[in-house]
Amino acid sequence: MNLYGQIFYTFFKIGAFTIGGGYAMLPLIQKEIVEKKQWISANDFVDMIVLSQTLPGVLAVNIAIFSGYRMKKTMGSIVATLGAILPSFIIILLIASFFRRFQDNPYVIKAFRAIRPAVVALIAVPVFSTAKTVGIRMKTAIIPAAAAFLIWYWGVSPVYIVLSAALGGLAYGNIKRLKQ
Amino acid sequence: MIYWQLFVTYFKIGLFGFGGGYAMLSLIQHEVVESRQWVSNTEFTDIVAISQMTPGPIGINSATYIGYVATHNVWGSVVATVAVCLPSFILVLSIARVYRKFYSNPQLGYAFQVLRPVTVGLIAAAALLLMNKENFTDYKSLIIFGSSFALTKYAKIHPILMIVLAGISGLLLY
Numbered sequence: 634m635n636l637y638g639q640i641f642y643t644f645f646k647i648g649a650f651t652i653g654g655g656y657a658m659l660p661l662i663q664k665e666i667v668e669k670k671q672w673i674s675a676n677d678f679v680d681m682i683v684l685s686q687t688l689p690g691v692l693a694v695n696i697a698i699f700s701g702y703r704m705k706k707t708m709g710s711i712v713a714t715l716g717a718i719l720p721s722f723i724i725i726l727l728i729a730s731f732f733r734r735f736q737d738n739p740y741v742i743k744a745f746r747a748i749r750p751a752v753v754a755l756i757a758v759p760v761f762s763t764a765k766t767v768g769i770r771m772k773t774a775i776i777p778a779a780a781a782f783l784i785w786y787w788g789v790s791p792v793y794i795v796l797s798a799a800l801g802g803l804a805y806g807n808i809k810r811l812k813q
Numbered sequence: 814m815i816y817w818q819l820f821v822t823y824f825k826i827g828l829f830g831f832g833g834g835y836a837m838l839s840l841i842q843h844e845v846v847e848s849r850q851w852v853s854n855t856e857f858t859d860i861v862a863i864s865q866m867t868p869g870p871i872g873i874n875s876a877t878y879i880g881y882v883a884t885h886n887v888w889g890s891v892v893a894t895v896a897v898c899l900p901s902f903i904l905v906l907s908i909a910r911v912y913r914k915f916y917s918n919p920q921l922g923y924a925f926q927v928l929r930p931v932t933v934g935l936i937a938a939a940a941l942l943l944m945n946k947e948n949f950t951d952y953k954s955l956i957i958f959g960s961s962f963a964l965t966k967y968a969k970i971h972p973i974l975m976i977v978l979a980g981i982s983g984l985l986l987y
């Protein structure tokens with residue numbers, strides 16, 4: 634298999650076998666491209682993750698673009714991304730075309746009536762784990778609280794929240810630096 | 814035109830979606846449920862459930878699903894999925910050569926000083942937005958929410974197992 638084929642196959646495998654998105658993919662990506670294929674050194678991999686998390690967008694896609702680029706420039710990044718997203722694309726397309734036909738099934742209605750509050754709980758749990766990771770304290774809790782309130786209660790677009798957070802951080806950091 | 818709207822919406826989601834899948838949810842919900850009304854709140858919640866149980870990130874899964882629902886056509890899925898990846902391509906490829914310089918820049922640290930805690934708020938907003946009358950139909954919903962929260966947070970039950978258990982309890986309770 635040529636290098637493009639290998640890149641595609643490797644990322645297809647990563648895309649097909651990781652359920653739950655970007656963070657769940659990290660260990661498998663590391664195993665495949667750092668340990669098995671040795672396309673990227675362990676140090677570069679860490680840098681790549683940090684940068685992929687810094688940039689906006691889907692984490693798995695950012696990582697695929699980065700690693701593909703390291704191997705075969707722009708063409709490599711396109712091949713890696715296609716490989717990574719194709720499994721979910723096919724599966725979701727099948728579900729989107731079939732699931733809607735089962736939506737009126739009485740058993741599906743019953744099951745999903747209970748699944749929905751459970752899904753909301755699945756989203757609520759990472760609020761607390763992320764708060765811990767980020768190191769939110771009583772003093773800084775006002776920032777996420779205000780962001781959540783503006784989006785939820787006033788319907789402010791998260792786009793404006795993200796933009797003002799970045800600009801606010803830049804202003805605060807630079808004022809502090811200039812004062813010193 | 815619907816394809817152009819899909820493209821613009823998912824480009825925006827790809828460009829402003831910070832902090833991973835859960836943090837992107839409030840932006841996706843704002844765009845596809847509130848602004849464009851391509852799906853209802855309940856169907857959006859169902860997409861999140863399906864996304865938890867299938868491979869792939871929620872950003873891609875929702876693009877593929879909503880693209881299809883909005884157009885009844887595979888090309889809608891293609892357009893939305895390509896659009897959500899495009900900002901990543903532009904950004905990653907433009908900094909790939911100078912990335913060390915890029916992330917040792919103190920300005921980036923300043924911006925993330927506030928962006929990082931804000932992602933917690935983005936996730937909280939997604940949870941609050943979906944705590945609505947459509948998803949919480951009766952007192953049983955509250956019990957399911959509470960027990961799912963406790964089981965996931967404290968007993969570390971896997972999300973897939975949690976959804977299966979909730980589905981079974983739905984068949985028994987309703």
